[in-house]
Amino acid sequence: MAKKISQAVVKRLPRYYRYLETLENEGVSRVSSSSLAELLDITASQVRQDFCNFGGFGQQGYGYDVSKLKKEIQKIIGLDRNYNLIIIGAGNIGRALAGYKGFSSEGFFVKALFDVKVDEKETNGVGIFHMDALGEYVKNNKVDIAVITTQGSVAPSVCDELVSLGIKNIWNFAPIDLSVPSDVTVENISMSESLYVLSYRMNNEA
């Protein structure tokens, strides 16, 4: 896709997908842009504009076909294929992610964990290896996404190592911004930032 889609639209795609999945499970076969708009707290016109970015999905008088639209968005997000993940940092969060069933059900498979300290051979059925073995592992296995769940202080050097090994996609849980070459994609998820936003809102908006 040549056209650059705005980040706001990209962030809404997973929510469209989630709602359509729920609707499909509930046996709903058609949905209007205004219903989707209400669920996402935007306007119906914004929904139609969002979809225009991807060709419009041909809404007719009756709204969109739920299953068809879900499949289109699934394909756009890239949820129509499988991904191999490795996790760097076998602490509480890394181990929890290795056992999180919600990922594998959508095609994201955690294949290995790496850490500088290896206390166990595996967690939740996923092998834990020493960081020294990372280079060899990446050379011999297809790794689509590396997840960084280390402490913030070591995350930049871990990231540099991953980049030097040819990893192109990084999902970063460490509370720090990572510098990567332009051909590497980093997506950050910051639990602290989310908690601090809650803290701000409970202290200032209540």
Added chain:
Amino acid sequence: MAKKISQAVVKRLPRYYRYLETLENEGVSRVSSSSLAELLDITASQVRQDFCNFGGFGQQGYGYDVSKLKKEIQKIIGLDRNYNLIIIGAGNIGRALAGYKGFSSEGFFVKALFDVKVDEKETNGVGIFHMDALGEYVKNNKVDIAVITTQGSVAPSVCDELVSLGIKNIWNFAPIDLSVPSDVTVENISMSESLYVLSYRMNNEA
């Protein structure tokens, strides 16, 4: 604070805080709005506008005093006090959060976990109790924030129970939107949505 601050500004506050903390640890005593702007990938004028919402913090020719500014933002976010947290859902993510040291260091203390299935008495030093004991616990203990780490399907009923018990602040990890009365604050963190954004970007922007 009477004035309603935009969500974009609220979301930047934790990042300002994090950068100022890093600068302070590095022994930097003054910082300009343009340096902060570069770190946050916004303009210096936006930084000054952000701070204007809170009274401006009096930048002079030399920039802001790092420690003073950090303390101001800390106070605005509400990180100058302690919070008692309970976690509903003692699965992988709930247990990981109970052991996450980054929260207690900022004043967020996980006091108890609750689940419909209790296999162990505690995890990471935090007691695990049956959901049947939740009402009694909330009655007898100060709970500032309830964290929902259950599956999406049960999260709405868990949320209703928390609200009926008088909980006013909810940090939601379940991949579902929760309906709450206007005096209850919900902050969502969706790991799936973040992973799907990465998936989209690696498939479409690479």
